[in-house]
Amino acid sequence: xxxxxxxxxxxxxxxxxxxxxxxxxxxxxxxxxxxxxxxxxxxxxxxxxxxxxxxxxxxxxxxxxxxxxxxxxxxxxxxxxxxxxxxxxxxxxxxxxxxxxxxxxxxxxxxxxxxxxxxxxxxxxxxxxxxxxxxxxxxxxxxxxxxxxxxxxxxxxxxxxxxxxxxxxxxxxxxxxxxxxxxxxxxxxxxxxxxxxxxxxxxxxxxxxxxxxxxxxxxxxxxxxxxxxxxxxxxxxxxxxxxxxxxxxxxxxxxxxxxxxxxxxxxxxxxxxxxxxxxxxxxxxxxxxxxxxxxxxxxxxxxxxxxxxxxxxxxxxxxxxxxxxxxxxxxxxxxxxxxxxxxxxxxxxxxxxxxxxxxxxxxxxxxxxxxxxxxxxxxxxxxxxxxxxxxxxxxxxxxxxxxxxxxxxxxxxxxxxxxxxxxxxxxxxxxxxxxxxxxxxxxxxxxxxxxxxxxxxxxxxxxxxxxxxxxxxxxxxxxxxxxxxxxxxxxxxxxxxxxxxxxxxxxxxxxxxxxxxx
Amino acid sequence: xxxxxxxxxxxxxxxxxxxxxxxxxxxxxxxxxxxxxxxxxxxxxxxxxxxxxxxxxxxxxxxxxxxxxxxxxxxxxxxxxxxxxxxxxxxxxxxxxx
Numbered sequence: 001x002x003x004x005x006x007x008x009x010x011x012x013x014x015x016x017x018x019x020x021x022x023x024x025x026x027x028x029x030x031x032x033x034x035x036x037x038x039x040x041x042x043x044x045x046x047x048x049x050x051x052x053x054x055x056x057x058x059x060x061x062x063x064x065x066x067x068x069x070x071x072x073x074x075x076x077x078x079x080x081x082x083x084x085x086x087x088x089x090x091x092x093x094x095x096x097x098x099x100x101x102x103x104x105x106x107x108x109x110x111x112x113x114x115x116x117x118x119x120x121x122x123x124x125x126x127x128x129x130x131x132x133x134x135x136x137x138x139x140x141x142x143x144x145x146x147x148x149x150x151x152x153x154x155x156x157x158x159x160x161x162x163x164x165x166x167x168x169x170x171x172x173x174x175x176x177x178x179x180x181x182x183x184x185x186x187x188x189x190x191x192x193x194x195x196x197x198x199x200x201x202x203x204x205x206x207x208x209x210x211x212x213x214x215x216x217x218x219x220x221x222x223x224x225x226x227x228x229x230x231x232x233x234x235x236x237x238x239x240x241x242x243x244x245x246x247x248x249x250x251x252x253x254x255x256x257x258x259x260x261x262x263x264x265x266x267x268x269x270x271x272x273x274x275x276x277x278x279x280x281x282x283x284x285x286x287x288x289x290x291x292x293x294x295x296x297x298x299x300x301x302x303x304x305x306x307x308x309x310x311x312x313x314x315x316x317x318x319x320x321x322x323x324x325x326x327x328x329x330x331x332x333x334x335x336x337x338x339x340x341x342x343x344x345x346x347x348x349x350x351x352x353x354x355x356x357x358x359x360x361x362x363x364x365x366x367x368x369x370x371x372x373x374x375x376x377x378x379x380x381x382x383x384x385x386x387x388x389x390x391x392x393x394x395x396x397x398x399x400x401x402x403x404x405x406x407x408x409x410x411x412x413x414x415x416x417x418x419x420x421x422x423x424x425x426x427x428x429x430x431x432x433x434x435x436x437x438x439x440x441x442x443x444x445x446x447x448x449x450x451x452x453x454x455x456x457x458x459x460x461x462x463x464x465x466x467x468x469x470x471x472x473x474x475x476x477x478x479x480x481x482x483x484x485x486x487x488x489x490x491x492x493x494x495x496x497x498x499x500x501x502x503x504x505x506x507x508x509x510x511x512x513x514x515x516x517x518x
Numbered sequence: 519x520x521x522x523x524x525x526x527x528x529x530x531x532x533x534x535x536x537x538x539x540x541x542x543x544x545x546x547x548x549x550x551x552x553x554x555x556x557x558x559x560x561x562x563x564x565x566x567x568x569x570x571x572x573x574x575x576x577x578x579x580x581x582x583x584x585x586x587x588x589x590x591x592x593x594x595x596x597x598x599x600x601x602x603x604x605x606x607x608x609x610x611x612x613x614x615x616x
Binding site: 080083084086087088090091093094095097098099213214215216217218219220221226227229230231232235238239240241242245249269272273275276279280283286287290432511512514515516 | 532540542543546550551554557558562565569576580583584587590593598606
């Protein structure tokens with residue numbers, strides 16, 4: 001196998017592409033900053049984003065480096081098993097469309113807690129929802145930052161800590177000054193670059209196989225055996241497959257940075273249109289990962305992917321470098337440079353979206369509605385929002401440096417499991433069930449968060465893979481199969497025991513607004 | 519008296535329409551779950567079947583996986599078509615009643 005990848009070396013082409021991206025997006029941020037004068041503009045771009053633009057931005061928010069580099073690598077190394085992730089990440093979108101997007105747009109203002117707290121007591125519900133949001137955002141941020149540091153080290157030849165600081169500072173520039181307007185445009189540009197880059201790459205792969213994906217898959221089976229086209233060891237335990245599937249599907253509907261994007265469009269119809277475009281684009285992208293993954297398997301080979309820095313270099317079991325090495329094989333250093341810059345941009349956009357949604361929970365939910373009980377001037381709110389953003393940005397950088405060198409791949413899965421167990425049940429029940437109460441909501445969110453955290457800690461992912469114990473107390477790698485039903489059950493049972501005065505009237509008003517009446 | 523009846527009639531039709539949307543949503547959600555968990559259950563319990571190749575390069579697993587993504591598209595299309603052509607119009611009519 002060739003060991004002549006230029007990974008880990010100073011890559012001027014990649015840095016050139018990246019500087020162009022940074023210059024352009026900072027220009028947009030400057031323009032956005034001049035338009036960001038109110039909290040509505042800061043959190044939701046004033047609701048002036050069109051359905052199509054928001055569809056692209058949702059795709060940009062969702063297609064993280066984990067799905068681009070991670071899934072391509074998983075498919076390249078494990079074949080079919082990697083595709084389970086592609087499919088699971090996509091099927092959450094129809095659920096978001098049917099159950100969440102439109103009611104959410106009609107009922108809330110800035111955060112998903114607006115919806116849950118709408119007809120319940122503000123203080124307890126907002127505190128609980130903020131905990132749910134911040135836990136999800138923290139784990140997602142750790143995964144992105146650590147991934148970013150490692151990637152940039154390999155792709156650009158920069159120092160890990162320096163990479164973290166660059167990501168943190170550029171992201172903070174976008175979010176602090178340009179708020180949601182700048183964040184949205186960064187996500188749109190990144191989505192176009194990523195979709196374009198992946199499409200070109202897939203076409204280049206297919207051109208070597210007579211533009212027939214089946215010839216490519218057959219070649220992969222020839223080289224590594226028919227097993228690469230069948231489910232394998234990743235899902236050896238049937239319950240593991242089921243639990244992972246459930247978390248991936250329902251997690252999307254509980255991710256705070258995705259939910260927040262529905263407030264950036266003017267009405268429920270545009271929210272609907274945005275999910276339609278997002279689903280088309282993300283589905284197309286995940287179909288491309290089939291081709292990129294098997295393309296890397298055949299054209300690069302597993303040995304080179306496992307040893308991206310040459311036969312004597314460190315082993316990379318994640319396979320994260322499969323797509324970049326494939327780019328080099330297909331289009332030489334310039335294409336590698338381009339794909340590296342796109343990967344960097346991908347991380348920046350996702351981190352910006354996460355930070356903004358976390359900042360909204362801190363400032364809008366906790367500061368304005370819990371501490372100030374809703375009595376806060378517009379100027380103060382905007383100032384607090386920016387301070388919260390800075391705070392989270394610094395926390396993200398610190399976490400990135402603390403977790404350096406740790407295996408954090410499981411943290412994205414964990415973030416999805418917590419989102420599905422903590423946020424999704426309370427969000428759904430607050431919109432459809434008239435008997436849902438404040439105590440029920442708080443119990444559902446807290447039990448969902450805590451049980452997911454505890455079971456992940458007791459699972460083989462931490463106990464066996466990281467702590468090197470021989471067995472784990474909890475047998476499943478992903479806790480969703482237990483924690484999602486548990487969160488629903490606790491929410492229902494506690495609500496039944498704690499009826500509230502005036503529940504009927506408040507729910508009638510909720511129904512009225514969800515239906516889209518003025 | 520008249521206004522009260524009028525209002526409650528308006529509210530009733532609004533509620534009926536909202537319930538109609540929830541029914542459509544729940545059926546489509548159920549359809550997505552059946553297809554997706556059907557796929558996952560086959561992955562979990564019938565790996566042999568999923569590994570069978572129909573033509574060289576195309577295993578049943580890869581085919582069903584791609585079809586699951588296509589199903590998501592189709593269901594979204596059905597929903598958007600229904601809401602754009604049916605739900606929005608009815609909502610508009612009810613909104614204009616006062």
